[in-house]
Amino acid sequence: MEVETATNERPRWRQFLWRCLDGFICIFILAPLVVLYWRGSFQLLDYYVYPRYPHPYYPVVPDSTGLKISGAITLVIGICGTIVANVLQTILHQRIHEKRRGVLQLFLKRIYTYTFGWIIVCHWRGVFRVWDGFTGTDVFSGIYCFSSGVILLILLKSFRNVVAPPLVTVSDFDKNYFFIKTRFRRKPWGAAYFLDTIFSIVVPGSLVAFVWRGQWSILDHVFKRDSMVESFVISAALGFGIVVMLFALQDQAGKVSAAMERRGWTWAKIAFEDLFFYIAALGAVNIWRSIWGLCDELLLKGQWALSNWVCHIVGGFGTMLLLHGNSVLVRDVQIDGEYPNGEGCRFFSKSLTFFENRADKQKRKQQQTNGIPAEIPDISTAAVDEKPVKIYRKLPAAKPADVGVQSDQLEHLLSGNRVRDIPTIEITQYEDRRPSIRRLSV
Known part of the structure; x- marks a missing residue:
């Protein structure tokens, strides 16, 4: 499952620079x-x-x-x-x-x-x-x-x-x-x-x-x-x-x-x-x-x-x-x-963004191979204004021993004071996306 969170989001200046370089190379x-x-x-x-x-x-x-x-x-x-x-x-x-x-x-x-x-x-x-x-x-x-x-x-x-x-x-x-x-x-x-x-x-x-x-x-x-x-x-x-x-x-x-x-x-x-x-x-x-x-x-x-x-x-x-x-x-x-x-x-x-995303995928795949659990950041301090939030992040491939761990991680994720009263939290899998919190209108 893929969970996108704000803590690992690429800085906006970096996104802008990367896209400008991308466009320059392509054009x-x-x-x-x-x-x-x-x-x-x-x-x-x-x-x-x-x-x-x-x-x-x-x-x-x-x-x-x-x-x-x-x-x-x-x-x-x-x-x-x-x-x-x-x-x-x-x-x-x-x-x-x-x-x-x-x-x-x-x-x-x-x-x-x-x-x-x-x-x-x-x-x-x-x-x-x-x-x-x-x-x-x-x-x-x-x-x-x-x-x-x-x-x-x-x-x-x-x-x-x-x-x-x-x-x-x-x-x-x-x-x-x-x-x-x-x-x-x-x-x-x-x-x-x-x-x-x-x-x-x-x-x-x-x-x-x-x-x-x-x-x-x-x-x-x-x-x-x-x-x-x-x-x-x-x-x-x-x-x-x-x-x-x-x-x-x-x-x-x-x-x-x-x-x-x-x-x-x-x-x-x-x-x-x-x-x-x-x-x-x-x-x-x-x-x-x-x-x-x-x-x-x-x-x-x-x-x-x-x-x-x-x-x-x-x-x-x-x-x-x-x-x-x-x-x-x-x-x-x-x-x-x-x-x-x-x-x-x-x-x-x-051009550049393709290879950067490819490197990120390979890094996550290597972490899963080595048994390193995916980090689920604490978003209890995230200002979500009590609106529904979509959360995405890549977790390791589920094994019988890992299912409980993942469940505990998700419970911990949803237990923050600022998130507890959110009306709806939808967990979905998206491919080729970088971590970020998306606010959705009610």
């Missing part, structure tokens, strides 16, 4: 590395996969048969490869995550990430290039692509999937490293799961690429300048500004979402969260466009293959060295409104 280090990886991989496929149209990069030649064929090849590879990864997720989890340890596990995960990374990029490049081949690259093509993606994702309650790094990062030590969520959340076996997998990849997975391609194309025309470097600098200023602002406002947005949920305004909550994530996606697309474009203009210009190999290697190995190689993948299908209590407005983007 200004991890995200650029992910963009470098994608830029290199995406354009290497342009360069090597059926390069039968006049120029492998800019400008893309509309209605090119070679472009359509090249896009279709990578689209098929991406969809089929992602289906295989979904089908094998349980086997990979059991054979690698559960049975392997240390350097071998990390190495095998790296192989998985590198291989799957190419597959994901193939899928997205296929969507982009097929659209380019059939509709061209003018602003109307971007508008059609963007609007169709947005409308269909909203109807499927899957719009929140449009965000990407720096708003989403995944650690290489994530316990769900190989698991991939599908739209209808089927268990990973049987025909129903296979159909769910195909649908999740072909429909929501591709529609997210629609939104990104459309928004990117629109920005290319909105920020069109004589100097492309100037255009990309404008995107960088806008993108980083939006993302930093939303990182600071995500807790307040979560409170608004939670308030709507308490009042039963489900659709209003979903609409608010989708709007929040649209603004977040706008910031992310601008960041990606700026870094990608500046590399096109400034990094070994004229030596396209070498420039993209440099990006691919630096981005891929850079994220792996930071133990966030899995952040280059686009896999899960999240459902709009599925997260309660405002969690739907909080970005799944952690």
